[in-house]
Amino acid sequence: MTRFFMAVGRHRRLIVALALAVAVVFVMAHFWVPTLAQRAFPTLAVLVLGTLALATVVLALPRPRAFEVRSQVPAFSTPSSPAAVFLMLAMLIMAMELTGTVIRDLDTTETFVDRLLPLGAVVLTVQLAVGVWRGQGIELRPDGLRDREWAGTLIVPWDALPVVPLPRPTDPRGTLPVGYARPELVRRHGLVTSRRRLYTDNIDQRFVARVIRYYTTHPEHRSAIGTRVEYDRLLSAISDPPSGPPDQDL
Template identity: 30%
Template sequence: MDPRTARFLAWPFALAAAALHFASEWWVEPLTWQLDPAAVGLIAWLAVGAAGILVPLGGYLLLTRNARRRPATFEVDGRVHRFTAPTAPAWVGPWSIVVGWLTGGLVTVERVPGEDRVRLADTGAVLVVSLVVVAFVLVFIGVVLWSDRPRMVLDPQGVTVRGLFRRTTVRWDRLVPGGPPGSDTRVLVLAEIPDPPGPRAVPRTLPVGRAHVDPVFLAGAVRHYVTAAEHRPAIGTPAELDRLRAALAP
């Protein structure tokens, strides 16, 4: 299974988590009101609620266990000469399911007076707003999964992180050779030449933990292109990716 398929697969699991959360409040919670003592009902309700998130999440993690491994390579986008690392399903998949489950609890319901059942809350505009919010969040999850954001891009000019709402680029010729260390899976700490130039480099942090690429390989690629300027024009070609992987293999 490729990373994109694994990422898109998170959406039906997120919808399932939302449906299970709503079902636990609509059907299961009223049943627990009939249990005695009340503590037993509370425990049963908590157990069902936990299953509503753990079952979809566990199913997704099981189906995508191989696709979630971060590879020591990039994807080649030869049309615009760049290497890319798409959004990591290991990050966006589980979070989408968690947000979906939370969304399922946003529909306003209330207990029917004198009965052990619930109904949609008779609150007029509040109920409508809650349904609109639920629909919007679930659609937004699908849009995020489809958009492939955030992702990492290496091109002949520099390295870029394209997030949902912002884009951060650092040019190769603005980086000081020797970094980053490549030990952190969440960020790349780069040393950038200040503008105007000064006696000390300025630390620059790029959030890369959400990119589907091995962090050690990514750090090595950045170090390589900072020093090997002659290879930058070839970024985005299969031959250059093969050469880069061979150079970083040790």
């Protein structure tokens, strides 16, 4: 099961592309078969429940204590979250059903207000799909760290001297508080939720906090970030080897 979840996260863009293509075909088919959404409702309901169940299973698992080594960037990146992929698929299926119903009822007296729910579902689906496609989470580079959100990136140079607490091992929160000795160096690109919290839904908080604290106080090792040799040395230095799946050299 763990390998399945890893594959889902690794191939998230392919899954998004295929799912959107199927959704477009399904919606367009309603112009020829107006009752398609009604006929397919039981199957779509099972698919929604199935994807939500998979997302729940992923969220219940311990977060991995490992980075992906992306030598071509170079960077250490948090693994892609399969839970985000499953949530996007569930929302996409619901948006398909609701949009198909709107097409079926185009010739009725249905008001614009009645169509707000399908419109909201489509907007939320697009947001989730963009987030899955971009990838979300923390990325460490030789020049600093980046926190990727669905529509923007928080860029924190190492010279800003980010300060993060060391969370308790059982801390369930999905964000990590962060402060800066030089906040004027912190930049935003696009829409960013907060400059004071880092997204950690897809990695162990205590592990990533140790890594950030290490590179903040050991500038001599920053230039090697993104290499396999440096990653192995880092794990040895912080004495906190990864307990999650082995990282993937992308």
